[in-house]
Amino acid sequence: MRGLRRWWDDTAGGLPATFWYLWSGLLINRAGAFALLFLSLYLTAARDAPPSLAGLVVGAYGIGGAAGTLLGGVLADRWGRRATLLAAHLAAAGLMAALAFSTHLAVIAVLATLVGVAHSMPSPAFVAAIVDVVPEARRSRAFNLQFWAFNLGMAVASLLAGILAEASFTALFLVDAGATLAAAVVIALKVPETLTRRPALTPRAAAGRRPGLHTALTDRTFLVFVGLTFLLAVLTMQTSTIMPLAMREDGLRPSAYGLVVALGGALIVAGQLFVPRLIEPYRKSNVLAVSTGLMALGFGALTVADGLPLYLGAAVVWTVGQMLAAPPNAQINADLAPPRLRARYQSVFYLTFPAASFVAPALGGLSLEHLGERHWLVVGALGLLAAAGHLLAGPRRERRVAALRAAAAEPVRSAR
Structure with missing residues (x-):
């Protein structure tokens, strides 16, 4: 107890x-x-x-x-x-x-x-x-719970949707x-309302260009992270765009695809709450490298998948990668945003998902058509590229986060 x-x-x-x-x-x-x-x-x-x-x-x-x-x-x-x-x-x-x-x-x-x-x-x-x-x-656990709630809600939605659509x-x-x-x-x-209103800009600051959406769109450290997240999103979108086509070519029925998707959702609902304690001792960039590497391994394994058991096994591997990636990915995104521009940074970050939902089926369909099962080798290579990118970009991100924290603490020290 x-x-x-x-x-x-x-x-x-x-x-x-x-x-x-x-x-x-x-x-x-x-x-x-x-x-x-x-x-x-x-x-x-x-x-x-x-x-x-x-x-x-x-x-x-x-x-x-x-x-x-x-x-x-x-x-x-x-x-x-x-x-x-x-x-x-x-x-x-x-x-x-x-x-x-x-x-x-x-x-x-x-x-x-x-x-x-x-x-x-x-x-x-x-x-x-x-x-x-x-x-x-405590933000890591908060984002982990957010990811869990999102997936739990989608699981409930999928169940209710089928019932209501028939009625x-x-x-x-x-x-x-x-x-x-x-x-x-x-x-x-x-x-x-949680937004803290900031003091008005001084005349000197107001004379310059005021920070806005362009700040996020020209922040190189942040955009590198967004680009790596886009690669992760392209991998994730394979399950709903290209994988059904590959399973059909392997002679599997739609019910087999539903089983693979359901397994991923069940793993997230059952296991996501255990993730924060598991990853807490490690640097976020290392966790993201490992998680993206697992996703690369899972999708790359579909190169040799020709039956339902192999698809289910691969789904376990890439779903574990998704579970490990969710908390640090959200926390880094939050840490890189200046307090006054948090929501604007979030909006640029979230653009990766509609972009991936377009790129994954558009290019993935061509890749599957021309490369066949070797398409999954390309997907695996993208995952390994993202894993290496997190390892290389991690130190610079950490220095940037430390600088933002120091800047946020400066007014507090000055007021004392």
Whole structure:
């Protein structure tokens, strides 16, 4: 019993109440965010759209997501985290309700684009708010819990989506809207504004160029880290884009693909809470190098996979890599951002995911078509490249983080 209590303290102890309300809002949001999982099926089955048009509408959602990520970052630093979260959740709930009753394909396409904007806006604000309220020493466990909640919510969403889609597509969109509205209520009632307003700039500082989104886009140390995260995201996207095609070529049924994906989700839900204690003694750059190396090994092993057991074994390897990578990746991203620009930095960081969702299928499909099973050797090489990049870039990142901490502490020392 004492050992269990110690594990709980190491995993989730010492986190403020505001974090747990943010965590609850994220979990509710993810558990209810299932309508878009079936958007292409809805368009083809219920609205008689050809597959090509359905693909364009789903792609429009992704374009909206990229725009929403940047917009959410800017607004979270200007309006505040709470205001941005509320605006995004309320807008998403209204748009999903409108989708439930829309019949014209052009209107559905516009609504899908706007839903993409609204769905992506909260991500930078969520992470910035967590950094605002969680002490630095406990951020790794906070980000680990965030990653766990995200995956738990998606697992619940996948289960509910299939049930609701068979009953009614209208119900699918309306329940999604209701869950989003419920998350907004939690935020409205329990989450205070976490953004600390900074003193006005001095006349001399105001005369220069004010820091903004361009600061993140020209920060070389940060952009190297974003580039390495993009490579990691390209590897992760293989499971939902190229792997199903490879499994079909190996003569495996869709149910086999579902089993591989379900195994990864089950491992994350069951094991993610044990990760912080496991990686705590090690440098973040080393953990990311090992985790990315494991992902490279897992996907590279698909070169020789021709049956379900090998796919399942490879999935265990790359999922462990994903689990190890999540906390340090999020914490480094938070550590590299100046306090005044936290959400803007988050928005640039989160652009890696829509970018990877485009690059992975676009180039991966060509690679699989022309290289066959050797495609997985290319994917493995990308993972090893990212692992080496983390080892090389780690010392410079650590010096940058130390400098930011010293700069943040300077006003405190001066005030004494």
